[in-house]
Amino acid sequence: MKYVVATARAPFSHERVEGNDVVRQNVGGVASSLRRLMLDREGTWVCWGDGALDSLHQEEKIDNYTVSRVIIGKHEKRGFYDDFSNGTLWPLFHYFREKIKTEDFSFDSYLSVNRKFAERIAKHVGNDTVIWVHDYQLSLVPGLLRRMLPEAFILMTWHIPWVAGEFFSILPQAKQILQSLASCNLITFHTDIFVRNFLETHEQMLGSSMAIKNRVAAIPLGIDNEYYSAQNPSDSRRRHNPQRKTIFSIDRLDYTKGLKNRVLAIESLLSTHPELRRKFNYVMLVTPSRTTVSDYVLMKRELEMNIGRVNGKFGDLEWAPIIYMYRKVSDNVLKNHYRFSEIAFITPLIDGLNLVAKEFAAASDDGILILSKFAGASADLRSAIIVNPYDVTDMAESLYIALNMGQEERKARLADLKAVVRRKNSSWWIAKIEKEIIKRGSGELNSPESKDN
Numbered sequence: 001m002k003y004v005v006a007t008a009r010a011p012f013s014h015e016r017v018e019g020n021d022v023v024r025q026n027v028g029g030v031a032s033s034l035r036r037l038m039l040d041r042e043g044t045w046v047c048w049g050d051g052a053l054d055s056l057h058q059e060e061k062i063d064n065y066t067v068s069r070v071i072i073g074k075h076e077k078r079g080f081y082d083d084f085s086n087g088t089l090w091p092l093f094h095y096f097r098e099k100i101k102t103e104d105f106s107f108d109s110y111l112s113v114n115r116k117f118a119e120r121i122a123k124h125v126g127n128d129t130v131i132w133v134h135d136y137q138l139s140l141v142p143g144l145l146r147r148m149l150p151e152a153f154i155l156m157t158w159h160i161p162w163v164a165g166e167f168f169s170i171l172p173q174a175k176q177i178l179q180s181l182a183s184c185n186l187i188t189f190h191t192d193i194f195v196r197n198f199l200e201t202h203e204q205m206l207g208s209s210m211a212i213k214n215r216v217a218a219i220p221l222g223i224d225n226e227y228y229s230a231q232n233p234s235d236s237r238r239r240h241n242p243q244r245k246t247i248f249s250i251d252r253l254d255y256t257k258g259l260k261n262r263v264l265a266i267e268s269l270l271s272t273h274p275e276l277r278r279k280f281n282y283v284m285l286v287t288p289s290r291t292t293v294s295d296y297v298l299m300k301r302e303l304e305m306n307i308g309r310v311n312g313k314f315g316d317l318e319w320a321p322i323i324y325m326y327r328k329v330s331d332n333v334l335k336n337h338y339r340f341s342e343i344a345f346i347t348p349l350i351d352g353l354n355l356v357a358k359e360f361a362a363a364s365d366d367g368i369l370i371l372s373k374f375a376g377a378s379a380d381l382r383s384a385i386i387v388n389p390y391d392v393t394d395m396a397e398s399l400y401i402a403l404n405m406g407q408e409e410r411k412a413r414l415a416d417l418k419a420v421v422r423r424k425n426s427s428w429w430i431a432k433i434e435k436e437i438i439k440r441g442s443g444e445l446n447s448p449e450s451k452d453n
């Protein structure tokens with residue numbers, strides 16, 4: 001099988017560093033799983049060339065596949081990425097009704113960038129090619145491609161939640177997006193709930209259909225378990241203060257991640273259990289994200305005010321409950337945090353999956369995972385302490401339970417989590433998806449909607 005993969009984010013970018021053209025590998029679970037896939041098979045990866053020097057390298061061979069970069073102008077980037085992808089679709093698919101922007105002009109840019117992707121993909125498609133489109137930034141690509149290539153096999157993997165049909169229909173362009181997705185041969189989501197929501201949406205807006213049911217599957221992304229569970233020899237020392245337990249989290253700065261509620265949970269914990277003062281640190285790593293989108297700038301200010309308030313209320317000359325860092329860290333530093341933190345506190349208000357929860361389970365020596373019930377990963381990671389991220393008291397109580405959990409229970413829970421993450425790893429994910437592609441075979445590749453009844 002040969003692929004043309006399409007993602008908004010690039011696997012590699014060309015940046016200018018001290019006057020030199022430097023190739024940078026982009027981090028993130030999706031990029032690394034797909035990089036491995038492409039290494040194994042020849043093919044093309046179509047992506048957005050957003051690196052400073054990417055326009056000089058629109059087509060380039062990396063290892064045994066081609067990276068084909070779509071170049072987007074400044075104005076178009078604003079409409080496509082800042083406004084429609086992240087100002088409209090992102091809040092829509094995470095149930096943030098008040099944040100959804102519905103200005104028409106940004107949709108024009110979104111459509112034109114999706115068309116550029118579709119045209120570029122079409123250029124690289126040959127016989128036996130599977131076109132694999134990823135995520136909400138490229139939702140119109142399948143429909144545009146279907147018109148150009150009626151026989152092609154088009155697969156879409158949707159990485160974020162799919163919401164209830166009624167909520168989705170807020171979007172003026174809802175039908176257009178849904179019709180585009182419905183033209184795929186296969187659509188994968190991370191959970192059964194998202195599959196159910198998608199099918200209900202389809203039924204409400206386009207009518208009931210057996211064919212669409214056969215083309216949707218829940219296949220959660222796995223991680224590279226070996227990479228995260230391997231010990232880094234240079235990190236054999238304990239990084240954190242052995243006198244205190246470490247509660248750890250890492251997230252992009254995003255309103256879906258429930259960052260403020262975690263700070264409030266620390267406040268509640270210390271108010272109800274003052275004996276825990278100086279007994280732990282909450283190491284809160286936050287990575288800059290979408291810094292040109294206005295909501296994100298305001299959110300950062302609010303989060304930092306709350307951290308300052310809670311540290312001011314409980315801290316002293318020798319201790320502050322929250323150690324906040326706003327930056328990107330290297331993989332080695334991140335793995336070190338995973339390995340040595342006693343507790344991972346991963347409580348998004350809603351999340352398609354959440355790879356951090358899986359990475360922590362793979363890397364941890366003896367840790368406890370506290371996980372939001374609204375993270376897609378909670379469907380599999382049942383041995384975590386599952387919390388409601390809107391219930392600050394519940395989260396504080398879970399922290400208290402985790403801080404006092406005996407070794408036997410800790411070990412049993414972690415062993416369960418590790419077993420799931422090991423089994424459903426990134427190779428499992430690819431194999432499962434390929435099985436679904438093969439199952440559908442070429443007979444079903446031709447115009448999927450024609451089989452509807």
Ligand code: GDG
Nearest residue numbers: 028029159221287328329330331334351352353354355356
């Ligand atoms: C979408 C969905 C779904 C983050 N900061 C640093 C860093 N990371 C790495 C983590 C992890 C990844 O980035 C973030 O994981 P997410 O699961 O949040 O993925 P996203 O790509 O943001 O989001 C999400 C995912 O797609 C996959 O389908 O789970 O629900 O929103 O791998 O480790 N890595 C390093 N330094 C950082 O500062 N090294």
